[in-house]
Amino acid sequence: MEPRMLQLLFVLHVLALPVQLCEIPRGNSALIKCLNMELLRLSQDLSEELNPSVYMALRLSADHSLEKEAQYLQRLKNVFQPSASSSIAGGKQKQPNTGRLALYLLALRAACQDMETLLERRLVTRLKHHLHKEKEQIAFKRNGRPITSYYQYSLGVLALCVHGKKIDSHVIQKLLNAEQHNKFTHGRKLSVDTTAMAGLAFACLKQANLYEPKLVAAISLAVQRVTNRILQAQTTRGTFGNIFSSPLAMQLLIATRMSKKPVCPKGMDALLGSLEQGHFQNPMIMSQLLPVLDGKSYLDIATMECQAEQDTLELDTKCPGSRTVILGTKMITVQLAVEHPPNPETLYNHSIQVPSGSSLQDVLRTAAEQSPGHFTFETQTTLHGPFLTAVMGVKASNGERRYWQLLQAPDTSLQKGISDYHPQDGESIILKFSPW
Numbered sequence: 001m002e003p004r005m006l007q008l009l010f011v012l013h014v015l016a017l018p019v020q021l022c023e024i025p026r027g028n029s030a031l032i033k034c035l036n037m038e039l040l041r042l043s044q045d046l047s048e049e050l051n052p053s054v055y056m057a058l059r060l061s062a063d064h065s066l067e068k069e070a071q072y073l074q075r076l077k078n079v080f081q082p083s084a085s086s087s088i089a090g091g092k093q094k095q096p097n098t099g100r101l102a103l104y105l106l107a108l109r110a111a112c113q114d115m116e117t118l119l120e121r122r123l124v125t126r127l128k129h130h131l132h133k134e135k136e137q138i139a140f141k142r143n144g145r146p147i148t149s150y151y152q153y154s155l156g157v158l159a160l161c162v163h164g165k166k167i168d169s170h171v172i173q174k175l176l177n178a179e180q181h182n183k184f185t186h187g188r189k190l191s192v193d194t195t196a197m198a199g200l201a202f203a204c205l206k207q208a209n210l211y212e213p214k215l216v217a218a219i220s221l222a223v224q225r226v227t228n229r230i231l232q233a234q235t236t237r238g239t240f241g242n243i244f245s246s247p248l249a250m251q252l253l254i255a256t257r258m259s260k261k262p263v264c265p266k267g268m269d270a271l272l273g274s275l276e277q278g279h280f281q282n283p284m285i286m287s288q289l290l291p292v293l294d295g296k297s298y299l300d301i302a303t304m305e306c307q308a309e310q311d312t313l314e315l316d317t318k319c320p321g322s323r324t325v326i327l328g329t330k331m332i333t334v335q336l337a338v339e340h341p342p343n344p345e346t347l348y349n350h351s352i353q354v355p356s357g358s359s360l361q362d363v364l365r366t367a368a369e370q371s372p373g374h375f376t377f378e379t380q381t382t383l384h385g386p387f388l389t390a391v392m393g394v395k396a397s398n399g400e401r402r403y404w405q406l407l408q409a410p411d412t413s414l415q416k417g418i419s420d421y422h423p424q425d426g427e428s429i430i431l432k433f434s435p436w
């Protein structure tokens, strides 16, 4: 072989090396296939909330069940883009917010949908309009915040970018400012999820080739800073932030080709370990995780071609049945308290008996049955599951940036929502009206 050829081979080898280092340890392909199968099953379950993120995960996967994916896309379209005819039948739909619209646009790109038709162009315009309004809200006063959150703002930027659309430089600038002033936080703590999503948006903008050199330089710097922040958030266990923010954090490392660092296999091990133990039951989180296990990120949607795909997802793959918790005959006791600072008294504090295996939502329902008119609560369906919006008449209003935080006494914030969390016997739960 010619020396130059050898040189080239060497260079290629070195280039390939980083990816190799963060390969999925062998023997996990069945585990990953089962996650894929479970998401496919959820997409067919009509009682589940329609979720564009689930569709994106199915599309980014190496294995497919094309007919089922097409069916799911159609159902998404019916809800997110009701055509003239179906809106007569179904009445007026609630307009999706910035984040949902962004996820839907990402899903359309993952379907290689033609975006030049009137209907699709209108969607892009609508998202641009949403981002414009979010931007105005940030500029409205010193320390202004977006209408929704920087997470959804980033999703919006990412979606337009993945479609190759040029984004208003002021909209980008606001996200850059937020990064520089450490605004990707909840309370005083860094939100790894938000930081990762902003990082994905920056990484896409950096590659877009649509902006002035000065802006590109600022974006590149932001990619670096955000990535470093994620790397610093790695715990000794290998997770970035908690286990549920790790999928998005890993997506960022994959997108920025930081997967060569030793942090990557450690993060991957943590994810696979938790997957094996059945910790990923929430469809939204599962949909953020699956691409990672295929070495993909949401950025890869930008280059999807949707050709030569084949049905390779075998429906008879042997997987552990979905781990639905069966209610026991034994009763357990859970202490439930409600706090509304600065009010020093607890508004409510009772011990509640429920069958073992009950969710926190079941505990709340039982409490409401036991003290009708006293303990009340309301929830709202989201892509993540039921979100607790009001307790004893106190509603978390949107602009106020307050929410009902779920705590294990005295002050451990729960990492799961009311329908996913299953308290143990003797556990003490506090619902606390908190700022974020």
Ligand code: B12
Pocket: 098, 099, 100, 103, 148, 149, 151, 152, 186, 191, 193, 194, 241, 242, 243, 244, 245, 246, 248, 282, 284, 285, 288, 382, 383, 384, 385, 386, 387, 388, 389, 402, 403, 404, 405, 406, 407, 413, 414, 415, 416, 417, 418, 420, 436
């Ligand atoms: C922003 C955010 C919040 C904000 C939402 C307010 C707002 N106006 O945006 C605040 C700070 C209030 C919040 C609260 C909580 N959150 Co939160 N949140 C997020 C984040 C970063 C983005 C969500 C989003 O905008 N999605 C995109 C839009 C398009 O989808 P959506 O369905 O319309 O979004 C709404 C819901 O996601 C809802 N929401 C936010 N968090 C949660 C959590 C649960 C369990 C549910 C059911 C709904 C929900 O608020 C969004 C805006 O309305 C995600 C990160 C992620 N990886 O997904 C974490 C995340 C979903 N949250 C999480 C958790 C644990 C919580 C809490 C349960 C924490 C606690 N101990 O109290 C509470 C919810 C309590 C309740 N009242 O039910 C976890 C869920 C993990 C899991 N196992 O599923 C995540 C993944 C963060 C993490 N890594 O730990 N959250």
Ligand SMILES: *[C@@H]1O[C@H](CO)[C@@H](O)[C@H](O)[C@H]1NC(C)=O
Pocket: 337, 346, 349, 350, 430
């Ligand atoms: C609720 O009551 C229990 C026992 O009556 C007590 O131990 C606990 O501290 C109280 N919790 C709160 C938050 O006040």
